[in-house]
Amino acid sequence: MTAPMLQIEALTKRFQTGGGFLKRPRAMLAVRDVSLTIAKGEVVGVVGESGCGKSTLARLVLRLLEPTSGRVLMDGTDLTHLHPSALRAARKRMAMVFQDPYSSLDPRFSVTDVLTEPFTVQRRPLPPGQIAEMLTAVGLPPEMATSHPHQLSGGQRQRVGIARALALRPEFVVLDEPTASLDVSIQAQIIDLLAGLRDQMGLTYLFISHDLGLVRYFCDRIVVMYLGAVVEVLPTAHAKPRHPYTRALIDSGFAPDPTRRRAIAPLSGEIPSPFDLPPGCAFAGRCPRASDRCRTERPVLDATTHPTACFHPL
């Protein structure tokens, strides 16, 4: 493994809501003490259900949100305490692809405007022929440059979004559920495109998704999050899960193969409210293996090659 491209150290984000006149604010930890190292060229997946903090993590990494504590280092530079002008310069090296291709493009911008914006913002000249080149790279016809978002399909928009993210040749890209609002046939196209681009440009990806199947297909390493915390890091895509929650996620998927039908044994119970976390393991309430210890004491990631935060790993 090469030198770490990105180091996330004990990142925590606390959100406060509902504070007002004579009204007690409620706080939640959207991301709790998350540490992670991403090597150059690696594809790291972050998987979890809604409200697990994966999107917040993505934004903290790019400092689109300010962390409550912890830091993010890119090639040793602490992004979390960078001056705005230095941060802007640093943004050249990283980029993000967003989930919703419908709202991630300014409706008033043409495709050319969208793809020019990174250069404007970074005050760099737009090389001639760059737009057509970028469009071709993401598999769009160069004639599309004059189109507006409402004239494009979801898949095409997402390709424009990817082209925008890669316009300044970043090294590190956060993919925040880039296919979640697309049809399966388009999802596969986009994943294919992302894989190809990674090979061509030597990109490093942090891939956020709720779809474990997709993550296992696409990623080298998988971080499983539950209610703001990392519960397990699968060292390889096909490593056997050790945490009961990861197991449950795998079991919740339906294989498109009628010959491998199996009894569905879903998890019982509901995800607890992030405002009102139980004292012990957050998963204890739904876990078939939970013991009394799980309900009172919070497990931490063990320092193995397959880190798992569980008192009773599989």
Add this chain to the structure above:
Amino acid sequence: MTLPAPLRALRRPAGAPAGLWLILVILAAIAAPLLTPYAYDIQNLKSAWQPPSASHWLGTDEFGRDLLTRLIYGARTSLSVSSIAITISVLCGMTLGAAAAWFGGWFDRAVTTVVDLTWSFPEILIALILVAIIGPGTTGTMVAISVAYLAQFTRLTRAQIMTLKGETFIEAAASLGAGNGHILFRHLLPNALAPVLVSAMLATGDAIILEATLGFFGLGAQPPVPSWGGMMSAGSALVFKAPWIIIFPGLAVAITVVAINLYGDALIAELDIRARIRRAV
């Protein structure tokens, strides 16, 4: 090649007659001296109180002046006062609303509180008090109307920007390293513009009514300059003797405001921003 939305709105069923009426009124206001053989201010007391006839299509007023002539010149006053007032209001409201949405915190809270409260206050009251402060006349009316509608545009702009701030493309711009200025002026304001402008147009209709009401209280344009409100005010004194003096300016106001609303609706439909306007109210 698609036509710009204001022209497309003209092709809609209700938009067409409404837009044509507005164009007609505006053209008439501009070309007023060419359209009528009479002067708006020359009195001919011998021919006062004449009902509509061939020589005076809408009759004459208490000074024997041709009512149609005064109606056309009145369109000048009414339209220019209300549209200038709304323009001022929009400019100030957008600045204030954008600043509130952008800076947030106590500034936003203060602006929102004041604006919400004044928004619940009837515009006519705000305008009356302001005219009392500034003094009657065209300038006073303009300032009063623009302040009366300030709350509306501040609210609207703020709401637009608050909604837009949640859009992913703003986050996308930020992720590229865009600064505040870029986001505000390249993304937020241009996107907030269409709903604000359309509401401004609809508000111009309300402002015409407000201007007329101030005119009714004798606080608008001062004689002999005609304004629709002023004409109705004069006519109200003798509504039973010469009802045409008050009926025609009233109809002019009503039809013009209806036209503004219908055309505005067509424009809203054409721009597909109904939800954005409604959500902001």
Add this chain to the structure above:
Amino acid sequence: MYSYLIRRVLMLVPVFLAVSLVIFLILHFIPGDPVDNLLKVGSSPAARAEMEARYGLDQPLPVQYGIWLSRVMQGDLGTAIVARRPVSDLILQALPHSLRLGGLALLFSSVVGVGLGVLAALNRDKWPDRAIMGGVLLGSTMPSFWLGLILMLIFSVWLGWFPVSGARSASALVLPVLTIGLGGTALVARITRVAMIEASGRDFVTLLHAKGLSPLRIQLRHVLRHALIPVVTILALRIGWILGGAVTVEVVFARPGLGTLLIKSLSQHDYPVVQACLLMLAMAVMLGTLLGDILQAAMDPRVRAALA
């Protein structure tokens, strides 16, 4: 819910202070000195000073505000400078008329407006809808003083059904209520229609149809109930608007009320009366928003939950 109510009412305090300050200040920008109205021409400066002292006009502004506010808190609205009597008397004389007119106009616009809105929504894009919305649009674009005069011309002068002006009989209320009510009706009908149409498109309505409920029952028992939430909220917010909208109408029909009182005292620079009138209207607005919030909470459990 109760804690919310208390909080909501307490929240009115700073708002009230802000409003009272604004009202107090605005009126000091109005040119013209009320004392001039009272002083004999050629009075000595001493007489003037005495008059100013009598109405507290010689104090610095913040002190005047403090004195005024503390008196207002005790229900003492001061003495009208021009009308020469306690302002509270004037307000008490005017208020019932305004409440009667405003209340009936509100009732009229709510009942008729909701009715028309429902009818229009049920016949969406068909001729009754177009006719209603067209009529309603026209009704809302006529200046109220004009409409009032035209109604007066038709119903009082030509037909002789109602008195021309004043407030001496119940029938004198009909035309003013109609005049104000028509504008409000337009607003209510429009909101009701849009809210009905919007609510009709919601998923749960599809599900109600899927349950086999009759369309009319769905519209009237479920959709309308939803549609009424924004209607009630906006109506409550617009209470002040309806009271204030009465200003022109009161003048046209020569009715007693806060509107006429306000206009008159505004032109006479009778500060204490103007302040009191504006304060009354501001309180109506604040109570309106309060009422709107409470009604919204009462009608919508989600709002209740968000408040708890």
Add this chain to the structure above:
Amino acid sequence: MSALLELQNVSVAIGSAQLLDGVSLKLERGQTLGLVGESGSGKSLTAMAAMGLLPLIGGRVSAGSVRFDGQDLASLTDPQRRALRGRRIGFVTQNPMTALDPVQRIGAQIDVVSRLHLGLTKQAARARTLDLLTQLRIPEAAAVTEAWPHQLSGGMKQRIVIAMALAGDPELIVADEPTTALDVTVQAQIIQILAALVREKGVALLLITHDMGVVAQICDRVAVLYAGRLAEEGAVAPIFSAPQHPYTKALITCIPQEGMARGTLRGIPGAVPSARQYPSGCRFHPRCAKATAECAQQTPPLIPRGDGQAACLHLPEPAQ
């Protein structure tokens, strides 16, 4: 005996747009039919047609017939159709978050179905509601009936919606993407509940989904829609093992599977066409690897294959 639900050559139009074009489906009692397709393929329209609810979205059956238990829905009066809905046909919508009336308590929303269709008294209806909730393994059913919708989680709400669908004791449940809006683990719960209903109560299920995995796991038969037309229809096992239509095949291979090597997922080129610009001939031809010039001109008819049917000009020879 006729099929419980049968769509014969059904076309659906909204305004001038023909959104569904000659779809034929059959669902027998106690069976599960999966209806799959990408967005815009007309799945939800099919569900609305089956429920007789097209007028709600301004649509109409422009050709063909929808038959429930042999009766053509078009021949029924409005009250007769309403008597079917909720009573013999239950409906589960896509988004449980918005499917419940937010200003009515949960219990009342379920009670109304049995009161209306089974003529139960208030008390009897409530008892039945509690019973249903318990069957759906909802803890503290009594408390839930007194709750407001916003107080429940998405999974819980979807179970309430299912309870409402069951309250009239229906023979058919139409479930329109019942899990799309839910979290992965909750999806599994809901699918399991629906599967159990078919298994234990003998209810027929029309399951509309975009997830071929779900179809593979719980459906008896599957119908694949593409751009408003039926691409293929048949029993689940043969279709998954040997899809006849290129689209069906592509759809199955779009899903990342256990053990799939990176780089093998290709997707289907191009985009799902919008109803305003359907391609001529076979609507799939612009995205189809097998397409020939003929495909662009000729609309492929539905051809029987095995016990199902498929619409493609290049069907493989029937396997022996």
Add this chain to the structure above:
Amino acid sequence: MTMSIRKTLLSASVSLFALFAAQAVSAQEAVFVLNTSEVGAPTYNPIKANNLNKATTLIFDRMVSQAADLSYHPWLAESWEEAPDGMSWTFHLKPGVKFHNGEPFNAATIGPWLEAFKGSENAYMTEAIAKVEVVDDLTVKLVMARPEPNMLYNLSSSFMSVIEPKSYAALGDNYGVTEVYGTGPFKLESFTVGQETVLVRNDDYTWGSPLAKNAGPAHIAKITFREIAEDSTAFLELKTGGVDMLLGVPADLLSEVKKEPNLAVLTLPGQDVYYMPINVTKAPFDDIKVREAVAKAINQEEILASVFGGIGSVADTFLISALPESHVADSAKIHYDPARANALLDEAGWVMGADGVRAKDGVPLKVSLWTQSDSIFRRLTEVVQAQLKAVGVDAEITTFDSSMIRDQYKTGTQQLAVRSYDWDNADIVDWFFGADRLGYPNISMFNDPKAEELRKAAMTGSKNMAERVANFTAYHEYVLTQFPMAPIYQPVESVAYNADRLVMPEVLNASAMGSVAVMDMEVKE
């Protein structure tokens, strides 16, 4: 929930309807509408009022009554004697007169009553009285500081309505507002300023003015005076039967009144003059030529014919023509003379421009013309504006609310204005042109040494009526020659009433509508 909303709405509507209990109107009741110029009069305290409405004349009696020919007749004073040197007056009071609160009216009333004028708004009325001597219970002697030929006029004025001194002292500022006690034929029942005043008959009243046939009590049991700001609304009320009488009908409505078969008009001599004050201190009106020019640019005949429908007469002096002091030399009278106006302006250096506006040294002849918002003023002013334009003066109208315009005058920034006054005594010349009242009411800012001398003689230097008339005529005449104003129009007082409801006295021997008329008025059953 639905249920409770329904209930709330229901109960709300029920209580709302309960709020308006219709007032029954019975026969011996009448509704009068006050003249618009009296709308908003805040008090019935005659001593402290600047503006009193007609209801005042029914609440109070006066010492002396004035007939239509302006002659003086007894009332609360049965007779009086003036000392030959004018230095004292002796009044013999009517016995048996009681105030509404039961207090007797006698010689003891007079002292405190006249005392109350000191330092009040109307102090000038009693200025000349040095002291009051009570001769006996019903006889008082006023000892004068100087002769006051105007004494009887003052005593017949409504500002010298006889108040009840004890309650006056006790009530302070509330006197005339919440309660008021006089000896008049009607008692105040309720008073809502700006809205209405309700009076009920004083059943003990037997001391009416000899000018009326009926000495009391009045025929009408209850009178409501409504205040309606818009003349047209008031007219419509009369026309539709909502009210019985309008106490003031503007001239342009008279033709409408006459069209209605059930309405009748009673015409009384007017006491108003419409005029255009000219601010002599503001350029260009510091030039007497320009003043004369604008004064002579006003076409009074045209205004009389077109704005006032030919009713009333033109005004060519500042005083109403019924006053002897109005008989000034013909040369001093101000008449429309456009040739002279143009010539004067040319002479003053104002040259006619191509746009019809005169200019001097490149400065156009633009002046301000103020008016009040009442419709008749607005119309009159617009005509004046047009007439000024005809001689090349561009007047810009500014409209102020009638009660606000006085404050504006006090700023002294006006140039021209259109206004009117209502007074039937020559001392109004002093009031509007005396140098001690610059700003307001002397809005012409007229301060002329010679005029001041003449004024002093007129106001305080006259020993008897004849002398006073001569002095005032001279003063008036001089003022006219200085053009601090231009007279315009002199209306008659027109009262319109519903002849189906009211029976008017056949002969009305009074200078104005008031107690004398109401005493003989009846309501048809």
